[in-house]
Amino acid sequence: MDCASCGIRSESKQRLRKRVVAQVLFNAERPKIGRRLSLAALLALVAQRFSLAESKKQSELSELCIGPPNADELRDLFENESAWADTRRFVKSLVYADHDFKKLEDGELRFIFSRMREWGLSLELEVGAVKEWGVTARDTFKWEVEHWDRVVRLGGVISAISMDEPLVAATLLLHRSYEYGLEQTLDFISLARSRLPGVVLGEVEPYPHFTQKVHQRWIDDLQRGLKALGQTGLDFYRIDPDWSAYVGNAGFWPGVRTVEDYCRSQNLPFSLIYWAADYPRTARDHLATDQTWYSGVMYEGRAYAEAGGRPDQYVISSWVSAPSTAVPDGGDFTFTRSVRDFARQFVKP
Numbered sequence: 184m185d186c187a188s189c190g191i192r193s194e195s196k197q198r199l200r201k202r203v204v205a206q207v208l209f210n211a212e213r214p215k216i217g218r219r220l221s222l223a224a225l226l227a228l229v230a231q232r233f234s235l236a237e238s239k240k241q242s243e244l245s246e247l248c249i250g251p252p253n254a255d256e257l258r259d260l261f262e263n264e265s266a267w268a269d270t271r272r273f274v275k276s277l278v279y280a281d282h283d284f285k286k287l288e289d290g291e292l293r294f295i296f297s298r299m300r301e302w303g304l305s306l307e308l309e310v311g312a313v314k315e316w317g318v319t320a321r322d323t324f325k326w327e328v329e330h331w332d333r334v335v336r337l338g339g340v341i342s343a344i345s346m347d348e349p350l351v352a353a354t355l356l357l358h359r360s361y362e363y364g365l366e367q368t369l370d371f372i373s374l375a376r377s378r379l380p381g382v383v384l385g386e387v388e389p390y391p392h393f394t395q396k397v398h399q400r401w402i403d404d405l406q407r408g409l410k411a412l413g414q415t416g417l418d419f420y421r422i423d424p425d426w427s428a429y430v431g432n433a434g435f436w437p438g439v440r441t442v443e444d445y446c447r448s449q450n451l452p453f454s455l456i457y458w459a460a461d462y463p464r465t466a467r468d469h470l471a472t473d474q475t476w477y478s479g480v481m482y483e484g485r486a487y488a489e490a491g492g493r494p495d496q497y498v499i500s501s502w503v504s505a506p507s508t509a510v511p512d513g514g515d516f517t518f519t520r521s522v523r524d525f526a527r528q529f530v531k532p
Contacts, residue, residue, distance in 0.1 A: 244343075244383065244419050244452045245275035245305060247530050249522055250500030254286040256509035256518060261298045266510035267519040271302060273526035278307040278345065278500055281330040289337055296338040307343035308334070309387075312371035313352045313364060320371035328378060343383035344375060345421060350388055350401055365401075369408045376414065385419035385454065392425070395441045402449065419496065420446050421454035426483060427461040436490035443492055454496035457483045457525065462503045473506035473516035480521045484529040497530055 251257045257279065260267065277299065284292060299306060310327050317323030334341060346368065353364030368386070375384060386405065388398060398420075406416040422439055429435035439455070446453040459479025465471040480499060487494075499522050512519035 244454065244496045246496060247273050247522075247526055248276040248278050248307060248454075248496060248498045248500075249274055249518075250278040250309075250498065250502075251509055251518055252501035252504050252506070254283060257287070257295070258291065259509040260519070261295045263510045264298075267512040267523075270512040270519045270523040270526070273530055274304065274522065276305045276307055276342070278309055278498060280347075280502075281308040281310050281327060281334070284330060284334065292334070292337045292339070296334075296340075300338075300340070305342035306334070306339055307345060307383075308341055309347050310344050310375070311352075312346040312349035313357070313367045314347075315352065315356045318357060320367040320374060324371060324374040324378075331378065341379055341382060343385065343418075344379070345385045345387050345419075346371065348388055348423070349386070351392065355392075365404055365408060368405065369412065372409065373412065373414065383418040385421055385452075386417055387421040387423055387456075389423045389425060390439055390442065391429070391435070395438055395445070398422075398442045399445050402445070402451065406449070406451075417451060419452040419454050421456065421496075421498065423456045424483070425460050426486070427464055430461075430482075436486050436492065439487065440490050440492045443494060452495040454498055455487065455492070455494040456498045456500055458499070458501060459503065459505070462505055466503070466505075471505065473508070476501065476503070476505045476518075477516040477521045477524075480525055481528075484525050488529055497525075499525060 251260060287295070296306075298304075308331065311317055311323045312320060314323055317326055331341060349368045349371070350361070350364045353359045353367060354361060357363075372384060376382065386401075388401065390398065393401070402417070402420055409416050420442075422442055424435075424439055426435060443453045443455075457480050459476045460483070461479055462471055462475050465475050501518065506516055506518050506521070508514065509518040511517065512523045514520055
């Protein structure tokens with residue numbers, strides 16, 4: 184096929200995605216009978232034109248995933264095997280922003296990926312989908328895929344990717360519409376799955392920046408859109424909770440639980456980030472310490488458990504440059520100490 188034909192086909196697919204988004208949003212406002220008929224017709228059209236249907240895969244989401252705060256602490260984890268052996272019994276996966284691997288040399292990454300295979304740790308990449316530096320999904324994908332290719336070339340096995348808040352980026356950072364965010368997110372998912380077939384793919388959005396109803400609508404629209412494009416739905420949905428201004432608010436954690444319950448009703452695995460949401464504010468007041476991190480993570484664990492929450496996946500991840508050290512897991516307020524104590528209390532009761 185010549186380049187002109189490729190361009191025509193790509194343009195045709197983009198028109199189809201726009202049509203799918205319009206149809207999904209239109210159907211969301213219509214009675215169920217009419218919605219069912221028009222969606223069926225659209226599905227038939229998609230299947231006929233692009234044959235994109237793929238078999239349903241069973242997503243296996245690791246129960247406990249960790250994300251150290253920086254490259255130095257990532258190195259420490261893999262250079263000090265015995266310093267967190269107890270914690271590692273609980274950990275099944277590591278999440279890291281793909282672009283942050285730039286801070287590590289090729290040799291360092293080969294060593295890390297080798298250790299991950301040896302220890303049975305899977306790798307999840309946190310990626311952009313729509314960002315202020317990637318206004319369209321295709322812009323973002325072109326930039327991201329270089330990092331993915333490097334990971335694979337150096338021996339990494341990308342088991343999962345999590346899209347970092349594309350709805351926030353579209354509406355808050357780019358000042359674009361909900362519809363634009365939906366269209367670009369669907370486009371990015373299609374591109375990512377074509378590059379990484381079989382990868383577990385999930386979406387991350389904040390709470391309470393978006394209400395429970397917005398989260399539910401977003402989930403529904405993404406799932407309908409993916410179905411209309413002949414693809415499987417999301418493999419998980421993750422909440423990033425900013426609880427710092429809501430300590431003592433009786434409605435905050437039940438609100439997160441509402442999203443968890445909705446995911447369960449849709450047979451969609453629910454993932455929750457645990458972090459010290461009060462750390463940035465405390466740091467601005469020059470009062471933050473490593474104990475601030477530890478206490479925040481444990482507070483969230485207790486608060487959500489008391490609300491009856493039990494996510495399918497616990498993600499202990501830091502992007503606040505804290506705590507200052509990763510190991511040992513028996514040290515005071517280290518990153519692995521927070522993981523170990525959290526896991527003992529909330530993951531493995």
